[in-house]
Amino acid sequence: MTSGEFLSLSVELTLGMVIISVALAFFRLFRGPSLPDRVVALDMMTVAIVAFCGAAAVLYEQVAFLDVGLVLALVGFLATAALARYAERRRLRKEEEKEQP
């Protein structure tokens, strides 16, 4: 087995393992009893997909996948921050509605 064959085999294995982790995070997203559970699962899926983009860059010899990963990391942080703010503000709004019927 040459080194190139070993590299492509291990890259494919890595892609499979990252896909398994995305599936596990999706299970938590589907099942999560509370809103923060789902936000944590989404955050984890974003980070895993950034890793997937890196592995795909090696598999297809395309450097452009790394740019996709960079943008995804930026957008994923924004999404997580916005969802966490939403979860906090939703509670505040409920309390305000209780105070002013």
Place this chain on the structure above:
Amino acid sequence: MIDYVASAFMLAGGVFAIIAGLGLVRLPDVLIRMHASTKVGTLSSGLILVGVALHFLDWSVTVRAVAIFLFLMLTAPIAAHMIGRAALRMGVPLYRGLRNPLDDSYTSAPLPGADRSD
């Protein structure tokens, strides 16, 4: 030779990705799950990006990989802090140990399988 090193880094990253996913599914409450997903997830993508940089051995690729990893390292604690604060303020039920069904008391054993004697 460099291919074998890059392969080892990427395989280690994949194994850590599975560990992060398992932690996300198996651990008992939000804050403990966040502990798995944030730290181990960032570590796994960092290892895979090191593998990418070693495979291409090119300055533009290395700078991009380092930029992605730095960005993940900067934003993961901030995002985790925001989610954790939201979870605490929403009053999400937290894990208090194993419940004894006879008298509704809680043992101080922190996690199933954790080896602690206090």
